[in-house]
Amino acid sequence: MIDEPSSTSAEDRLIARYFRPLAKHPGALALIDDVALLTPRAGHDIVLTTDAIVAGVHFFPDDPPDMVAKKALRVNLSDLAAKGATPAGFLLTFALPTAVGDGWIERFAHGLGADADAYGCPLLGGDSVSTPGPATISITALGTLPQGTMVPRSSAGVGESIVVTGTIGDAALGLLLRKEMANTGRWRLDAQQQSLLIDRYLLPQPRNPLAEALRLHASAAMDVSDGLIGDLAKLCAASGVSAEVAIKNVPIPDAAKRVLAADPTQMETVLTGGDDHEIVCTVADDRLESFRAAAVAAGVPVTEIGQITAGKGPPRFVGRDGQPMVFKQTSFSHF
Amino acid sequence: MIDEPSSTSAEDRLIARYFRPLAKHPGALALIDDVALLTPRAGHDIVLTTDAIVAGVHFFPDDPPDMVAKKALRVNLSDLAAKGATPAGFLLTFALPTAVGDGWIERFAHGLGADADAYGCPLLGGDSVSTPGPATISITALGTLPQGTMVPRSSAGVGESIVVTGTIGDAALGLLLRKEMANTGRWRLDAQQQSLLIDRYLLPQPRNPLAEALRLHASAAMDVSDGLIGDLAKLCAASGVSAEVAIKNVPIPDAAKRVLAADPTQMETVLTGGDDHEIVCTVADDRLESFRAAAVAAGVPVTEIGQITAGKGPPRFVGRDGQPMVFKQTSFSHF
Numbered sequence: 001m002i003d004e005p006s007s008t009s010a011e012d013r014l015i016a017r018y019f020r021p022l023a024k025h026p027g028a029l030a031l032i033d034d035v036a037l038l039t040p041r042a043g044h045d046i047v048l049t050t051d052a053i054v055a056g057v058h059f060f061p062d063d064p065p066d067m068v069a070k071k072a073l074r075v076n077l078s079d080l081a082a083k084g085a086t087p088a089g090f091l092l093t094f095a096l097p098t099a100v101g102d103g104w105i106e107r108f109a110h111g112l113g114a115d116a117d118a119y120g121c122p123l124l125g126g127d128s129v130s131t132p133g134p135a136t137i138s139i140t141a142l143g144t145l146p147q148g149t150m151v152p153r154s155s156a157g158v159g160e161s162i163v164v165t166g167t168i169g170d171a172a173l174g175l176l177l178r179k180e181m182a183n184t185g186r187w188r189l190d191a192q193q194q195s196l197l198i199d200r201y202l203l204p205q206p207r208n209p210l211a212e213a214l215r216l217h218a219s220a221a222m223d224v225s226d227g228l229i230g231d232l233a234k235l236c237a238a239s240g241v242s243a244e245v246a247i248k249n250v251p252i253p254d255a256a257k258r259v260l261a262a263d264p265t266q267m268e269t270v271l272t273g274g275d276d277h278e279i280v281c282t283v284a285d286d287r288l289e290s291f292r293a294a295a296v297a298a299g300v301p302v303t304e305i306g307q308i309t310a311g312k313g314p315p316r317f318v319g320r321d322g323q324p325m326v327f328k329q330t331s332f333s334h335f
Numbered sequence: 336m337i338d339e340p341s342s343t344s345a346e347d348r349l350i351a352r353y354f355r356p357l358a359k360h361p362g363a364l365a366l367i368d369d370v371a372l373l374t375p376r377a378g379h380d381i382v383l384t385t386d387a388i389v390a391g392v393h394f395f396p397d398d399p400p401d402m403v404a405k406k407a408l409r410v411n412l413s414d415l416a417a418k419g420a421t422p423a424g425f426l427l428t429f430a431l432p433t434a435v436g437d438g439w440i441e442r443f444a445h446g447l448g449a450d451a452d453a454y455g456c457p458l459l460g461g462d463s464v465s466t467p468g469p470a471t472i473s474i475t476a477l478g479t480l481p482q483g484t485m486v487p488r489s490s491a492g493v494g495e496s497i498v499v500t501g502t503i504g505d506a507a508l509g510l511l512l513r514k515e516m517a518n519t520g521r522w523r524l525d526a527q528q529q530s531l532l533i534d535r536y537l538l539p540q541p542r543n544p545l546a547e548a549l550r551l552h553a554s555a556a557m558d559v560s561d562g563l564i565g566d567l568a569k570l571c572a573a574s575g576v577s578a579e580v581a582i583k584n585v586p587i588p589d590a591a592k593r594v595l596a597a598d599p600t601q602m603e604t605v606l607t608g609g610d611d612h613e614i615v616c617t618v619a620d621d622r623l624e625s626f627r628a629a630a631v632a633a634g635v636p637v638t639e640i641g642q643i644t645a646g647k648g649p650p651r652f653v654g655r656d657g658q659p660m661v662f663k664q665t666s667f668s669h670f
Contacts, residue, residue, distance in 0.1 A: 050461055
């Protein structure tokens with residue numbers, strides 16, 4: 001089927017019913033135009049990021065639609081947070097199979113609207129198309145920050161502390177549980193630990209409250225989405241430096257520690273599995289105390305895990321035995 | 336398959352080889368960050384638009400990949416043109432099936448780069464994901480214009496002239512030819528006419544050179560993408576007005592006239608089929624002469640096809656017999 005004209009009216013009806021109520025920002029033009037309009041704040045830059053998620057690849061087709069919407073928005077919000085930007089709004093493009101009914105879309109829009117409000121990131125516009133393939137949701141988010149203050153990936157300095165927010169590995173283990181519930185028994189998890197890990201996979205917790213602290217104190221930063229090892233390697237490569245991380249310092253939640261006690265090989269999942277949507281950043285010595293205080297004030301837990309070192313090799317992750325750990329499959333296998 | 340870590344390196348390789356050379360704008364940060372950075376021009380607004388195209392829905396899977404890339408960008412450029420905005424850059428998200436090989440991506444990137452240069456709209460960033468479904472390309476384009484000068488859809492005034500650019504209906508007929516080549520004989524087209532119509536479907540010609548003229552002289556404007564009848568109805572509805580259009584004034588190219596001579600029922604395709612990516616706008620009497628002169632200077636043919644009228648009904652399209660035409664299926668069937 002190519003371009004059924006009748007799909008236009010279905011699209012219009014869908015937009016009017018479920019998405020127009022979300023378009024409260026004046027720049028959304030109530031979704032009656034094909035565009036959105038932003039008047040930039042004087043003296044501010046605009047940070048743009050786009051991330052797509054596909055049913056069967058980045059989420060399960062039977063995941064709750066409100067969670068899918070929130071995940072689609074939050075993976076973008078996490079990128080804005082890592083750069084020190086304040087959310088300004090987003091554009092939504094979704095390609096949906098016809099089998100996805102109004103009920104799914106209603107719940108999707110409900111979740112999206114709740115997060116747009118919670119994070120102060122209003123819907124500005126978008127596009128909806130039909131697809132014979134899986135549901136595909138693409139969001140472009142915009143943020144603003146004072147001119148010249150974006151925290152890049154490429155400016156980590158030798159000797160700086162490497163800091164991560166929150167905890168690492170929960171989401172990747174949650175994915176393994178979501179794929180195979182039998183892992184719950186294998187890893188001797190109780191119901192609470194199981195749902196804690198799965199929830200972390202389903203629903204990232206972007207660190208937007210930390211944006212200002214990053215802007216004021218961090219030298220380099222990025223969202224951890226493809227695993228701590230691979231993403232830190234990317235940050236180091238972009239900055240022309242290396243790093244040394246002590247595994248014992250990596251903040252691993254209790255539920256994940258339980259998994260590691262039952263199956264130590266899951267350390268690889270924890271460090272390379274991805275979907276953390278935490279932030280890894282580097283902070284110079286003379287900024288560290290201020291950064292820690294700002295993080296406390298923002299309510300975001302931060303942990304120092306290592307140092308930036310000179311050199312160009314991939315980061316060394318040093319185990320309790322003092323030896324660098326080697327992983328079979330890491331997202332930095334291309335280095 | 337969910338989130339194979341190894342896909343990251345394939346993605347990095349792909350981006351480095353084919354897309355980094357396109358990221359010449361400093362705000363693209365050479366695609367090494369997850370974001371793009373724009374410093375807005377002082378006193379200017381930002382116009383944002385997003386449009387997705389799906390293989391098997393908006394293009395044929397065997398369309399040339401460079402044409403697919405150009406189409407994906409041009410449908411967005413057309414929206415910027417209609418609002419009077421100058422292109423500033425774009426973000427690209429593509430979900431590709433694994434069967435799409437490097438050769439396809441190389442040709443896609445080549446077409447994209449050529450149009451990015453031709454239209455002054457550089458690649459700023461993006462995301463690539465794998466999909467078990469059809470190739471899906473989503474572009475978010477940004478434009479700029481002096482603050483407060485965007486040409487909305489909602490401000491057409493009674494008595495204003497309705498003007499369209501270029502010609503209407505070629506692309507919709509081209510789609511019917513692309514779907515069924517036997518139509519060429521049925522409609523008594525020669526090879527040149529056939530390829531002219533098909534090319535218009537494959538490759539929109541957005542009217543970006545007209546942007547300034549629209550900003551200076553038009554009251555309301557929009558991109559004609561879902562058929563002239565339906566889109567003019569949307570413009571009228573947004574403006575709280577109606578319209579009267581004389582069919583004899585609608586600019587229909589010679590090849591389409593040949594089709595209509597062979598099969599008069601194809602008038603419905605011409606007026607409702609869509610994919611024109613021309614601009615329909617309204618111009619007040621005292622601006623009409625200046626607008627015409629600016630369009631000539633910009634090299635964009637424009638034609639007056641009717642007037643905005645008072646009332647709230649859908650536009651009347653009046654045939655040669657003086658009677659309003661009625662179509663079985665129009666994209667404004669929801670009114």
